[in-house]
Amino acid sequence: MEVKNICCIGAGYVGGPTMSVIAQQCPHITVTIVDINAERIAAWNDSDLSRLPVYEPGLAEVVAEARGRNLFFSTDVDGAIAGADMVFISVNTPTKTYGKGKGMAADLKYIELCARQIAAAATSDKIIVEKSTLPVRTAEALKSILHNTGNGVSFHILSNPEFLAEGTAIQDLHRPDRVLIGGENAEAVQALVDIYATWVPRERVLTTNLWSSELSKLTANAFLAQRVSSINAISELCERTGANVDEVARAIGTDSRIGPKFLKASVGFGGSCFQKDILNLVYIARSYGLEEVAHYWEQVISMNDHQKQRFADNIVQTLYNTVSGKKIAFLGWAFKKDTNDTRESAAIYVADALLNEEANIIVYDPKVSAEQVYADLDYLGTRAPKENRRLVSVVDDPYDAAERAHAIAVLTEWDEFRDYDWQRIKDHMMKPAFVFDGRKLLADNRLADLGFTYYAIGE
Ligand SMILES: NC(=O)C1=CN([C@@H]2O[C@H](COP(=O)(O)OP(=O)(O)OC[C@H]3O[C@@H](n4cnc5c(N)ncnc54)[C@H](O)[C@@H]3O)[C@@H](O)[C@H]2O)C=CC1
Numbered sequence: 001m002e003v004k005n006i007c008c009i010g011a012g013y014v015g016g017p018t019m020s021v022i023a024q025q026c027p028h029i030t031v032t033i034v035d036i037n038a039e040r041i042a043a044w045n046d047s048d049l050s051r052l053p054v055y056e057p058g059l060a061e062v063v064a065e066a067r068g069r070n071l072f073f074s075t076d077v078d079g080a081i082a083g084a085d086m087v088f089i090s091v092n093t094p095t096k097t098y099g100k101g102k103g104m105a106a107d108l109k110y111i112e113l114c115a116r117q118i119a120a121a122a123t124s125d126k127i128i129v130e131k132s133t134l135p136v137r138t139a140e141a142l143k144s145i146l147h148n149t150g151n152g153v154s155f156h157i158l159s160n161p162e163f164l165a166e167g168t169a170i171q172d173l174h175r176p177d178r179v180l181i182g183g184e185n186a187e188a189v190q191a192l193v194d195i196y197a198t199w200v201p202r203e204r205v206l207t208t209n210l211w212s213s214e215l216s217k218l219t220a221n222a223f224l225a226q227r228v229s230s231i232n233a234i235s236e237l238c239e240r241t242g243a244n245v246d247e248v249a250r251a252i253g254t255d256s257r258i259g260p261k262f263l264k265a266s267v268g269f270g271g272s273c274f275q276k277d278i279l280n281l282v283y284i285a286r287s288y289g290l291e292e293v294a295h296y297w298e299q300v301i302s303m304n305d306h307q308k309q310r311f312a313d314n315i316v317q318t319l320y321n322t323v324s325g326k327k328i329a330f331l332g333w334a335f336k337k338d339t340n341d342t343r344e345s346a347a348i349y350v351a352d353a354l355l356n357e358e359a360n361i362i363v364y365d366p367k368v369s370a371e372q373v374y375a376d377l378d379y380l381g382t383r384a385p386k387e388n389r390r391l392v393s394v395v396d397d398p399y400d401a402a403e404r405a406h407a408i409a410v411l412t413e414w415d416e417f418r419d420y421d422w423q424r425i426k427d428h429m430m431k432p433a434f435v436f437d438g439r440k441l442l443a444d445n446r447l448a449d450l451g452f453t454y455y456a457i458g459e
């Protein structure tokens with residue numbers, strides 16, 4: 001089965017970069033990425049590459065190479081489905097906000113809509129690839145919809161979860177630790193293996209049954225998040241005992257069974273997926289009556305919520321038990337460095353807790369717009385949008401953020417924060433000049449020697 005035309009439904013953080021790399025690496029395949037969001041598609045087609053809707057180091061170069069050659073962005077979903085041999089589904093699968101499973105289960109309505117649209121638009125046989133992160137056994141539902149509502153053409157369903165991390169998406173896609181493909185039909189599996197094998201060493205392309213592939217994605221995210229919650233739990237103990245969490249992480253990480261990666265203590269993990277996927281795993285376990293399994297994984301989220309809350313609490317307590325009317329400068333709003341994505345960022349929840357105490361917050365983030373900051377706070381619904389705009393301002397110069405601030409809170413580990421003129425910052429702050437480092441980023445900057453009162457997570 002040779003694939004000549006690929007359609008990807010969903011031009012988001014996954015669909016955009018993933019398909020751009022496939023197009024770059026496979027010039028013989030035409031890749032069309034479609035989305036119902038016309039504004040997003042227009043941004044992907046913008047001749048000014050700095051305006052692509054997703055910021056990822058190296059992405060603009062990949063798009064520049066392939067766009068218009070064999071990579072296309074379009075709103076014509078039906079047309080792209082009809083012309084494709086292989087259709088990737090890469091739409092969002094957020095946590096349900098209503099009905100059964102509210103706050104826990106994945107909302108599969110966008111997936112189902114895609115399946116129905118594929119069934120209606122398809123006039124020839126197709127391979128359908130689940131690229132979105134889905135609950136185990138979703139392929140069964142997809143199969144049922146496709147076979148019962150289609151035009152008599154046949155569909156083979158594959159699971160091909162994506163493991164890229166934001167901020168390093170292009171590097172992760174160029175050199176993945178592994179590519180995972182689950183499926184029942186050997187020919188369909190081979191067709192997708194062949195695409196990846198163009199640039200990924202064959203031994204790194206793993207094939208499994210459908211259900212293992214679907215479940216492996218949720219499991220991978222649960223294990224990764226669990227490591228962050230584990231080191232964050234230890235960070236609190238470090239703060240009480242004089243141990244230093246980075247030293248502990250290094251000491252345990254050199255054990256090859258534990259490994260050094262993903263052991264950086266922080267103000268809490270964010271991002272669109274860790275929490276959503278663990279909640280989904282918990283929901284699935286509970287739906288099979290596996291209460292202990294559900295409870296076990298739930299703790300990863302409880303620890304993360306605790307970490308964000310205690311970071312905010314520490315700021316309030318240290319500032320003499322009141323932040324009312326005080327100016328707190330936030331360095332960073334994105335959920336990690338090198339991305340403009342703010343979904344579930346710890347900064348949102350820390351800000352919310354401080355705003356409940358009537359703090360004034362001034363945000364600086366090199367890649368996040370004021371609009372986005374307000375949208376994130378408004379989405380919580382804790383207070384009126386007008387109130388968020390009264391209490392929070394967003395600036396595009398870090399030194400302006402620090403001006404007359406009572407404290408600085410570091411929420412994202414952007415490299416540039418290390419290189420600031422910290423003496424200049426201190427000179428313009430209220431005294432004592434407090435820094436609360438939620439990323440342990442400035443531990444080597446000798447802020448205490450400069451006269452700051454410096455607190456870092458885990459020391
Ligand atoms: N963001 C990440 O780093 C990763 C995300 N994932 C998974 O990938 C999936 C997609 O995530 P993101 O790309 O972050 O989401 P996103 O929200 O950035 O993009 C999804 C896109 O799908 C579009 N869409 C929804 N329904 C549609 C329809 N019926 N027809 C056409 N377009 C439609 C939306 O307009 C949106 O632009 C999720 O399941 C997520 O869990 C997996 C690995 C990494």
Ligand SMILES: O=C(O)[C@H]1O[C@H](OP(=O)(O)OP(=O)(O)OC[C@H]2O[C@@H](n3ccc(=O)[nH]c3=O)[C@H](O)[C@@H]2O)[C@H](O)[C@@H](O)[C@@H]1O
Pocket residue numbers: 133162163164165166167221224228261262263264265266267268269270271272273274335336
């Ligand atoms: O399914 C997904 O969406 C993706 O989720 C994560 O990727 P991502 O959320 O983009 O970024 P990570 O690097 O995993 O960071 C997640 C959060 O954990 C935090 N983190 C990470 C590592 C660490 O040691 N400490 C720590 O606090 C980060 O600051 C960030 O807030 C996974 O790493 C990807 O493999 C997966 O594909």
